[in-house]
Amino acid sequence: MTVKKNEIYKSEIIDYTTEGSGVCRIDGMAVFVPNTAVGDIAEIKILKAAKNYAFGKAENILNPSADRCISDCEIFQKCGGCVFRHINYEAELRFKQKRVKDALTRIGGVSSEKIMPIVCSDRADGYRNKAQLPLTLDKNGKIRAGFFASRSHRVIPQNKCALQSPIFNKVVNIFLEWANDEKITVYDETVHSGVLRHLYLRYAEKTDELMVCVVVNADEIKGENRLVKKLKSNLSNLKTVVLNINKEKTNVITGRESRVLYGNGYITDELCGLKFRISPLSFYQVNRDQAEKLYRIAADLAGLKKHETLLDMYCGTGTIGLSMADRVKSLIGVEIIPQAVEDAKKNAQRNGIENSRFICGDAAVAAKTLKTEDLKADCIIVDPPRKGCESSLIGTINELSPKRVVYVSCDPATLSRDVRLFEEKGYIVQQAIPVDMFPRTVHVETVVLMSHNI
């Protein structure tokens, strides 16, 4: 028997998908039920039935899971940000632990005793030091900031977000007051016209420095000076205001070109005792306190020695490698975004680190070049974006034959795929440590140490 569309069944949620949707089994068939919690017993209406699985909606929770809690956000389950405001943080951590374990054991072939308990975040809210708010017009023609609805480009107007640094709320209000006074047009992606695209905010928590970046579909905006004046007089920690120009028909938020309206165009934060400059286009971990924990874990696993050479692939502004530079003889960083490489070089200088150099380029290409230069890397750290490493890079890393590879990953699935490739080359996973960098979302970071067995 298979489940039928529009029928209602009583069932218990027994698991989550990797996207955080609840899963139950009805007549042996997996049914995906969003916004439910493991342990819920619910009446589930089937919305769509395929041959081997179905999608349902919880019509009525008969017996709520003990993991449930009450969401304190008005737009939860409408906005694409949080997935887990309806279950407590402990339950969320269990989900993340299981997600990493399932991927690494099933796809990566890693034995489960190598996987350590997840390192939790001290703050489950207010941890994000970066906000990118799309701008829109409400029905009264007022400019509003908001958040994209899940899997869509529809903007839900809302000024504050529980995940973000609370200091952003005030900035949003000041900015909107200015934008509405100036009557600046708002970008409409369907017709590719209008000026204001995104309000992009960054905050260096440790140093209390604030960056306001306005992403526009124009080379300049009227009232630029008045914006700077207004922000300056209301925000004592304002360090820089930048206009980012994005005239492309794209859903990439920032354009390549920026013009500084006030300050130096960057802010400086402190991480692992070093100072790092952050430009609008450079990557910087959004959860600063957890980043420190992550880097310390990576450093411990890397087990660096004074005579060794460390290669930091996908280095961004150099944060990982530079935080470990005093433990090694030399450090080489590789990063594809020129502005981030510039930041990395400046970061080295500023912190008086003289044993480092940085290469701007694609990780796979740069690794090949380093191989032809006969580089001997004792330890290689990779920290790629979600899509993971290119397989040719794994081949070249193997040829560079480092004693240890530390893989910092933000996606358990691509991590596990890549770990398998390393294992085929003879590397063995010694330890994997999940780290929760992004509470209330499904995302989870993992640090893996691989080496040849001695």
Ligand code: SAH
């Ligand atoms: N390790 C850094 C940055 C990690 S994010 C940190 O912890 O802060 C991943 C970085 O990889 C980004 O800076 C991104 O610009 C860079 N990147 C993406 N694709 C790349 C590629 N093909 N080659 C080199 N770097 C790349």
